[in-house]
Structure formats: C-alpha cells, structure tokens
Amino acid sequence: xxxxxxxxxxxxxxxxxxxxxxxxxxxxxxxxxxxxxxxxxxxxxxxxxxxxxxxxxxxxxxxxxxxxxxxxxxxxxxxxxxxxxxxxxxxxxxxxxxxxxxxxxxxxxxxxxxxxxxxxxxxxxxxxxxxxxxxxxxxxxxxxxxxxxxxxxxxxxxxxxxxxxxxxxxxxxxxxxxxxxxxxxxxxxxxxxxxxxxxxxxxxxxxxxxxxxxxxxxxxxxxxxxxxxxxxxxxxxxxxxxxxxxxxxxxxxxxxxxxxxxxxxxxxxxxxxxxxxxxxxxxxxxxxxxxxxxxxxxxxxxxxxxxxxxxxxxxxxxxxxxxxxxxxxxxxxxxxxxxxxxxxxxxxxxxxxxxxxxx
Numbered sequence: 320x321x322x323x324x325x326x327x328x329x330x331x332x333x334x335x336x337x338x339x340x341x342x343x344x345x346x347x348x349x350x351x352x353x354x355x356x357x358x359x360x361x362x363x364x365x366x367x368x369x370x371x372x373x374x375x376x377x378x379x380x381x382x383x384x385x386x387x388x389x390x391x392x393x394x395x396x397x398x399x400x401x402x403x404x405x406x407x408x409x410x411x412x413x414x415x416x417x418x419x420x421x422x423x424x425x426x427x428x429x430x431x432x433x434x435x436x437x438x439x440x441x442x443x444x445x446x447x448x449x450x451x452x453x454x455x456x457x458x459x460x461x462x463x464x465x466x467x468x469x470x471x472x473x474x475x476x477x478x479x480x481x482x483x484x485x486x487x488x489x490x491x492x493x494x495x496x497x498x499x500x501x502x503x504x505x506x507x508x509x510x511x512x513x514x515x516x517x518x519x520x521x522x523x524x525x526x527x528x529x530x531x532x533x534x535x536x537x538x539x540x541x542x543x544x545x546x547x548x549x550x551x552x553x554x555x556x557x558x559x560x561x562x563x564x565x566x567x568x569x570x571x572x573x574x575x576x577x578x579x580x581x582x583x584x585x586x587x588x589x590x591x592x593x594x595x596x597x598x599x600x601x602x603x604x605x606x607x608x609x610x611x612x613x614x615x616x617x618x619x620x621x622x623x624x625x626x627x628x629x630x631x632x633x634x635x636x637x638x639x640x641x642x643x644x645x646x647x648x649x650x651x652x653x654x655x656x657x658x659x660x661x662x663x664x665x666x667x668x669x670x671x672x673x674x675x676x677x678x
Contacts, residue, residue: 322386323368323372326366327345327369331383338370342370342374346363350363351363381476382480385476418444418447418451421443425454426453426589429457429589430589430591434464437457441455442458445458451481453482453587455477455478455481456488456585457586459471459488463491464624468495475488478492491586494581518569518570518572519569519575521565521569522570526562526565526566526635526638527638529558529561532554533554533643533654534642534646535646536552536555537647540552541556548657549653551653555654559639560665563635563663563665565669566669567628567631567667568672570631570670571674576627576628577624579671582622582624583597593611596610597667603656604632604657604663605659607663628670635662637655639658
C-alpha cells in the first residue's frame with residue numbers, strides 16, 4: 320500500500336488546495352452513488368482516509384514526520400545491506416495466536432520487566448500488525464531505557480500516528496526530538512560537555528564536604544535505643560538525605576539521566592519495575608540494588624538512568640561509610656547498611672525537582 324500522497328495522486332509538500340482538488344476528482348469518479356464498479360468503494364474509502372489526514376495541518380505534519388523517518392530508516396538499511404553480506408532468509412514463523420491475545424501478552428511481559436521477551440514479541444507484532452500502536456510504544460520505551468533516543472523517537476512517532484488519541488506518544492516523541500539532536504559545531508559540543516559535567520562536579524565536591532562533616536561532627540545520637548541505627552545523629556541523617564537530593568538533581572540537570580516520569584511510567588501509563596524498586600530501597604537500598612542487578616542480568620532490563628542513580632547512591636554510601644571510620648560517634652557498619660536508604664530517597668526527589676526546571 321502506498322502513501323496517502325500516492326493514494327490521492329499528489330506530491331509531498333504540495334499545497335492544501337491540490338489535496339482538496341485531487342480528492343474531489345476521486346469522489347466524482349468513485350463515490351458509491353456515482354459508480355457501479357465494485358472496486359470504487361475501496362478506492363473511495365482509501366482516498367477519504369488519506370484526505371482526512373492530509374487536510375488536517377497537525378495530522379499532516381505528524382504524517383510527514385513519519386514518512387521522513389521511514390525514508391531515513393530505509394536509507395540506513397540500504398547502506399547496511401551494501402556493506403554487510405546478507406544471510407539466507409528464514410522461513411516466516413506461523414502465527415500461533417491472534418493479534419489481540421499477543422498484544423495483551425506483550426503488555427504483561429513489559430509490565431513485569433521481561434524486556435528481552437517483550438522486545439522480541441513487539442518486533443514480531445510490528446511485522447504482523449504494522450498499524451497497531453502498542454508494539455511501537457513498547458519498543459520505544461525499551462530503546463529509551465537503553466539511551467537510544469533517536470530510534471526511540473522514531474518509534475514514538477509511529478505510535479502517535481497509529482493512535483492519535485494517546486497524547487503520551489506524541490509528548491514523548493517531542494521530548495526526544497530535541498534531546499536526540501546532534502550538532503557538529505565545536506563550540507556547541509564544548510558547551511554541552513561543560514553543561515553535562517558541571518553539576519556532577521559540584522555534587523562531588525559537596526559530597527566530600529559532607530563526608531568531612533560526618534567525620535568531625537560531635538553530636539548526640541538521635542535514637543540510641545534502636546540497635547540498627549543507634550549511632551545516627553540528626554546531622555548525619557540530614558547529610559545523607561541532602562547529599563542524595565543534590566546528587567539526583569545534578570544528574571538530571573547535567574542530562575545524565577532521562578526524565579523521571581519516563582523511567583517510572585511506561586507510555587501505556589503503567590508503573591515500571593524501576594518504580595517498584597524505589598519502595599524496596601526505602602526498606603534497604605542494598606537489597607533493592609541487588610534485586611535490580613539480578614533482574615537486569617536475567618531479563619536484559621537495565622535502564623541507563625536507574626543504573627546511574629543506583630551507582631551514584633552506592634558510591635555516596637561507601638564514601639560516607641569510610642568517613643565514619645574517623646568519627647567517634649557514627650558506626651561505619653550502620654552507615655553502610657542503612658545510609659543508602661535516605662540517600663536514594665533524596666536522589667529520587669532531587670531528580671523529580673530538577674525535572675520540573677528542565678526544558
């Protein structure tokens with residue numbers, strides 16, 4: 320099936336008057352009230368569908384963007400085919416279940432964090448049912464979690480085209496258009512590196528200062544009657560939490576992590592495993608980190624943003640634990656075991672707050 324432009328017999332970029340004129344000509348010939356040809360009904364319906372999209376300014380702009388991305392993809396495939404020897408084509412697998420059942424299964428796999436299986440099923444559904452939006456949305460979320468913003472943006476564009484009633488697809492596509500732009504200007508590259516490295520450097524300096532404070536501060540323990548946290552002071556709790564806030568905000572402001580809502584929620588509006596992981600981290604950060612590592616290795620489900628936040632909090636907790644060795648009050652073991660809880664909570668809150676100020 321050709322493009323909507325080919326259906327109406329006009330060129331891309333033509334004025335709206337040409338589209339309207341071409342549609343009228345088709346209606347005059349193939350309208351069911353004017354033609355007895357059994358093929359005219361299908362031609363009329365295809366022309367009407369094309370006209371509804373191309374006559375609407377916003378829908379036409381979105382459609383043109385999809386066509387542009389398809390052209391880019393085809394060009395990349397042609398280049399790759401010329402450079403790479405082609406394997407023998409495999410026999411097409413026989414469909415086992417209906418598309419509707421497979422879509423339900425895809426959503427379940429993705430919601431449970433089984434990304435490897437979800438990606439494979441999404442690829443299969445995009446071949447079998449190319450006008451279903453859900454597989455494109457799932458594929459886009461998976462690519463985005465890996466940091467592949469260009470390809471994710473393309474998938475969101477397809478999803479928005481096939482399901483214009485879901486505003487999340489269009490919003491996420493527009494978010495990634497600017498985020499995925501790459502400039503070749505040396506001045507802009509230098510500024511971008513400075514903007515990315517500046518906030519984390521500031522956070523690192525503040526973390527060192529906070530560690531020194533933990534080592535030399537002489538405060539009275541806040542809850543000495545609770546064995547697990549008997550040496551924690553009010554100052555140490557504040558330092559752990561605020562250091563996490565500064566670190567999470569710096570990662571977001573420097574562009575080292577994606578937007579928090581894109582990490583916590585899928586394009587289908589469901590919670591991700593990363594969102595659930597945050598609640599486990601409130602009980603014990605190291606248990607959450609080990610669970611994340613286990614799931615990531617087992618399901619190839621690592622999210623680059625979550626990985627960086629977890630890595631930052633782990634490093635911060637280890638730093639404060641070492642500083643606690645010089646303290647006459649704090650127990651290094653307690654800081655190591657429970658300090659990550661507060662630091663992770665602070666990092667997530669700092670991440671969310673910084674997102675509110677990001678363009």
